[in-house]
Amino acid sequence: MPSPPTTARVRLSFAALLIACALTWACDSGETQTTRAGSVTLRAEEGVDFATGAILRPGGFANSDLYVTANGDSFRMSPGGPSPVKVRDTSWFKTGGGVLRTFDSLAEVPDDLPQPGAGSPLPQAKAHMGFVLQDMRGGFAKGWVRTLEADSITIEYAPVTASTP
Secondary structure (H helix, E strand, C coil), rough: CCCCCHHHHHHHHHHHHHHHHHHHHCCCCCCCCCCCCEEEEEEECCECCCCCCCCCCCCCCEEEEEEEEEEEEEEEECCCCCCCCCCEEEECCEECCEECCCCCCCHCCCCCCCCCCCHHHCCCCCCEEEEEEEECCCCEEEEEEEEEECCCEEEEEEEECCCCC
16 A cells, blocks of 8 residues: 655655746747737838737738838738738728728727638728737737828737637
């Protein structure tokens, strides 16, 4: 018959469990990061990672949640994805007539998640427009174009926790 655990064995087992947990938390690779609220100013050929707020140079479909390219006197905004033509789900909020809706602040941008498979670039960004997109970690972020200048675009963003459509 095995002997019951001694207090010393229980303490040792508990200490080993605590050390294992601490090492697991300390070695977290960051892959579970989610979008955080922030603001970013991008120039042509730059992208953003909404989880870290990092500006990516060059930005592109493979490394960015959203990236911008020059398009005449405006910017083309493109969500990231597995390829330039297969991007993650995105909603560019438009009126019934297809015109981009404008908002007074990020707080006014709806938390409505995009329909699955509804990702596409936006050829012409507009100041005060809003959007929701799926980020590269599988979460969702909403954004609002605070300013649109000749050489830069400033976007405020925050996580979206709404349910799937």
